[in-house]
Amino acid sequence: MRLWLAVLLLLIAVPAINASIEKWNYIAGSYLYSSPASTGKLAIFGSHGGSVYAVNIDSGQLANVFPTAGPVDTSPAVTNKTIYIGSMDGNLYAFDSATLHTRWNTSLGGVWQSTPLVAGGLVYVGSVNGNVYALKDSDGSLVWKFKTGNEVDSSPALSGQELYVASSDGKLYALDARNGSLLWSPSGIGGLWTSSPVVDRGSLYVGSLDGNLYAVSLSKHTKVWNFSTGGAVMSTPIVLNGLVIFGSNDYSVYAVDAQTGKLSWRFRTNGSVQGQPAFAATQAGGYTIYVGSNDGNVYALDAADGSLRWEYGTGGWVATRPLVTGSLLIVTSYSGMAHALSTVSCDFTSPADMESVGGTEVRVSGRAWGDSGVGGVEVRVNGADWKPASGTDVWGIVLPGGLLTLGENVIECRTLSAGNAERSPYNNLTMIYSREPVLGLIGVTYPQGEVGYGSDVTLSLQDERGKPLFGIRASWPGGSAVSDANGNVVVKASSEGPMPVELSAPGYETKAITLAVGRNWLLYGIAAAVVLAAAYFVFMYLGSRRQ
Template sequence: MTKPRVTHTLLTLSLLLLTMSVFAAPDSLTLKWAYQTGGRLFGSAYFYDGTVFFGSEDKNIYAVDSQTGVARWTFETTGGLYSSPVVSDGALFMLSMDGFFYAVDAETGKLRWKFKTGGERKQDLWDYNLSDAVVNNGKVYFGSSDQHIYALDAADGRLIWKFKTGDMVHATPVIQHDTLYVGGFDGFLYAHNATTGHLLWKFRSVGDVYFPKGEFQKGVLFHDNTLYAGSRDFNIYALDPKTGRGKWNMKEYGSWIIATPSAYRNKLYFGTSDTHVFYALDAADGRVQWKIPLNMRVYGSAVADGSLIYFGSFNGKLYGVDPETGAIKKIFQSIGSKLNYARVFAADDHFKAGFSLYGDDTDASEQQILALGGFVNTPLLQNGTLYVGSTDGRLYAIAAD
């Protein structure tokens, strides 16, 4: 499979100088424990009552003691798990590639109920996640590859309403003031009444010459009465949540913006796919505050601990950066990255000679990237510990202080 044409930006002298400064001797983050599964981890972890919950490509949902890293229980589905769990009222909710949406008792790991969708699938090589669920007022909401947005009764899985879009929905819904917001692979961002499912408005992405649908692959951010969302049409959008009209947009020429942006102290933080840049923007008007070059994609969101912004990359590195300057202060490298980094990158951190990310055999190249033990998801920060899953199959617990 060959990815459609993408224009890659060249590093300017200023970016090279910035690289030298922000990568200057960051401190190493300390590993507390790592839990090995039988498959790659693409979804984020969830913390509830001293337990960390997460799913693996090996088809299992795991409940692991947050302090010791010892499994409390596992629950096996019949498909890979590419979403993130959520727990509410003692029930864990999660969508599986087997086409079932599961409700599992968070204490015992026993099945409460399951709901069958019209089937789950991936769009292409670079579509790594299914929709996460959100729970609100006794209802659980999620999107599906069968093109529907679902609202189920959280207690028994009964269908309350569903809405058919024009393509797959792998983004995670967000609910504010009884309005549900979610984007889809049809290039629309939808606003629904969360109680009734009534469509309030929909926003169409601009599109791009190479990606005319302008797919919304991941979830939106609601912050300070504004919706923020990235798209495969190279744009990040800021929208009015009541009307769906645009406030501003920024086009990152040559790169999808997959990651859901994060907000901290009136700045937006997010990484890009193909230009391999991490940005800080003014949340009010989209002006660039700073940016740092990386050597790989960022799909997960960033999290803040009060002093640093943490985010992970497909290169198998977790970064802790100064929120005001972008200077890299702390770093952690996965086991998979340590073992396989030199197979992809040269000593100067650029791609080694002969490696092409989007060349004649993109499948083989993507497998090499996944072997780096990348952090595709969003780190979970809880009680001074970062919990983050890796494509080397491990969930890492890392000291953030």
């Protein structure tokens, strides 16, 4: 009961790729079921192809790779100097975290999903042969082992001197961490597999294939409550602000009260949620939850209510825990790729890319966002020093002409959030600068056919980017008006035939158009009536003279 069962439980989805927040990606070539861990400068993860990868967090470039003889679907444990990770070739490996050279390896019969736990000079890990092992972290020598009734494909948890292990035999075991002796095992719990136990404030939480999340009292050794979902719970939970947050194969992410097990919120995805969530604190005192789904997306949720902040499509199942490191979120997926996504970013609203600008100074403006809040925005010109912009979510900066070169200039922006600066590559635009002011162009949409004399004719005014122009004066024989915030101005058709209309405003080239205005039939009608009336009176007068 290993990978083939996991594949049966996964749901395939093909998401849309949104590259707006991706800083880099690394292609491993085979699908990734290993959650990444950080050494500070390197992201470490395994692949089903059998290799352990070390990728530079800043650049996404491969720093090192170590091939094993079997799939590496477990996740690494990283200490100051050593990386511990298991392989289905039967070994648990200890690598130097700087060089990825092997310090030692110990044969354990195969490690699939059990991430090693390092504490007190020992490494605890489960094996597909049903054993839980305690090894010396210095040389990998055996200290003790405990036999369960089936594979141990989850990761151990530790509280004091008690080690907690969930086995595929359906049982939860509490062992003495020093010698591996059985201390207790609660009743009323079954169907345990890849969901690892998590300990918080005297309680243990673990998911089950029977669709439940269980809460167990560590002092009473009994089940306290269970929360039922509509699918297997293979996801390892996290406990945050009194909530237990986890995923289910019913396509949902749940948050339940840690004390009572009552539902706080639920977020629905389009695929099974099997990976453990990750989280990051916000400047406002809250948290953002990051969780993957087998619909191919990674989701950023507000931890307070489960509302969606953003989502990103990776092109493959995401059954792993994302890694939060500074302003980056590193996600591994079944697409065979590791993605580095920015949790902060900015873009430009003015000027437009490749727009010509001029004058003694140029104003640049834009928008910014950050999952942890926006602390500020910085701008630089042509790779020079960063300059602070004013504002946060909406920002602007005035660039003196002395900072710019004649011709093309590359303007970059980066967002600051919770003490972290956005990493490169940065959003940028190119603008064409000249010292002489560049006059904007007025675009106008107006009726091309004949309009009625005396009618109100609406002109729609736009700039070169198609945005409405406010404050443009329209002048015509006998009148004038100014365009509103929507770029509309109403002209009175007051002159027969071709009627000139002039559009002008400071900073814009004057534009002239001609409206085709129909005849003033009312005036002609009045004139005809006057002529007829005059003719009638003349006729009547002449007739009376003849009599």
